[in-house]
Amino acid sequence: MAESVLTVLVVDDSVLFRKILSDVLGELDGVEVIGTASSGDIGLKKSQQLLPDVITLDVEMPGMDGLEVLQHLQQTSPDIIVVMISSVTRRGAKCTIQALENGALDFIEKAQFDNLEDNIRHLQGQLKRIFTVVTNKKLMGAPSVGTAVRADRVQKKFEEQKNTKIDLIVIGVSTGGPQALPVLFKSLSTEINVPILIVQHMPPLFIQELVDSLNRKTEFEVVSAESYQELKPNHVYIAPGGTQMKLIKLPHAEAPCILITDDEPENFCKPSVDYMFRSVSDYYGDNILALIMTGMGADGVLGLKKLKDKNATVFAQDEASSVVYGMAMSAVKAGVVDQIIPLEDLSQAIESRVNAHSVDRPKRC
Numbered sequence: 241m242a243e244s245v246l247t248v249l250v251v252d253d254s255v256l257f258r259k260i261l262s263d264v265l266g267e268l269d270g271v272e273v274i275g276t277a278s279s280g281d282i283g284l285k286k287s288q289q290l291l292p293d294v295i296t297l298d299v300e301m302p303g304m305d306g307l308e309v310l311q312h313l314q315q316t317s318p319d320i321i322v323v324m325i326s327s328v329t330r331r332g333a334k335c336t337i338q339a340l341e342n343g344a345l346d347f348i349e350k351a352q353f354d355n356l357e358d359n360i361r362h363l364q365g366q367l368k369r370i371f372t373v374v375t376n377k378k379l380m381g382a383p384s385v386g387t388a389v390r391a392d393r394v395q396k397k398f399e400e401q402k403n404t405k406i407d408l409i410v411i412g413v414s415t416g417g418p419q420a421l422p423v424l425f426k427s428l429s430t431e432i433n434v435p436i437l438i439v440q441h442m443p444p445l446f447i448q449e450l451v452d453s454l455n456r457k458t459e460f461e462v463v464s465a466e467s468y469q470e471l472k473p474n475h476v477y478i479a480p481g482g483t484q485m486k487l488i489k490l491p492h493a494e495a496p497c498i499l500i501t502d503d504e505p506e507n508f509c510k511p512s513v514d515y516m517f518r519s520v521s522d523y524y525g526d527n528i529l530a531l532i533m534t535g536m537g538a539d540g541v542l543g544l545k546k547l548k549d550k551n552a553t554v555f556a557q558d559e560a561s562s563v564v565y566g567m568a569m570s571a572v573k574a575g576v577v578d579q580i581i582p583l584e585d586l587s588q589a590i591e592s593r594v595n596a597h598s599v600d601r602p603k604r605c
Contacts, residue, residue, distance in 0.1 A: 517543025
């Protein structure tokens with residue numbers, strides 16, 4: 241039987257970048273570039289003619305830009321996987337976050353290194369990572385029996401867990417996060433009255449745009465985390481891209497404070513979910529509710545093991561609602577998840593867990 245091949249249409253207004261991107265894609269195993277287009281409207285026409293599995297779509301183009309093309313594709317060809325190509329500019333980042341919120345799978349940065357070889361090497365790394373995800377999505381069928389059995393087992397375990405109060409919520413998320421987080425926070429009540437820490441795998445400029453976007457969609461105060469911020473209820477702190485986020489104690493602070501560091505990547509991730517989960521376990525123990533959500537890989541599993549050692553509560557987003565079922569699946573398979581929950585039900589599950597212990601929550605120090 242012939243090996244399955246992913247077909248790709250490259251849409252970009254730069255002749256040079258179309259050539260470079262096509263060449264790099266052509267070097268990936270199981271990937272075939274079947275066409276290119278120099279504008280959004282030409283790309284739409286070719287998508288109907290060629291019916292590719294994947295379209296790489298430049299965010300900023302004259303005439304019909306990437307967002308407009310994506311909107312048309314969502315209506316006419318929803319099965320085509322779209323990967324955005326973004327310049328490292330504020331406008332490019334803003335449009336990219338909008339595209340991810342509206343159904344694009346992921347994005348690639350147009351690197352700005354001094355020489356072509358470094359730019360190509362950077363592009364190769366990004367494309368290899370993303371097309372591994374794309375291949376898995378194309379091969380993905382129904383949830384595996386093993387996962388279903390484990391889900392049933394861990395849910396029974398949760399029913400026996402005592403209702404300790406929750407003083408902190410922590411979230412780890414990657415691919416699919418810009419689409420999932422607005423859904424979560426739009427319906428999450430501020431009556432939970434606890435701080436929330438998030439690690440989202442994403443570069444710095446794009447994190448700030450995600451922060452701005454979430455602030456427009458939620459009643460929570462969403463910020464890009466900074467060193468020495470004292471944790472406050474109903475504030476959402478997102479780790480800046482290219483850094484690590486941990487908690488520390490300061491002499492005159494009533495609650496733990498954030499420290500942003502330049503520590504090494506963990507699981508090739510900076511920020512890393514494991515790094516953050518491990519840190520918070522030392523301060524809040526069983527008073528933590530942890531969420532592991534959509535994303536590729538296994539970042540977060542080791543941190544969750546430490547949290548479970550402290551009897552923290554752990555929820556995982558389910559496979560059906562995940563753009564990529566990787567991080568959550570790894571946590572489920574490791575046996576460190578209490579409940580597996582669809583995205584649309586996560587906010588209600590969080591509120592129920594937080595409200596299960598109706599006592600005043602004194603500030604921690």
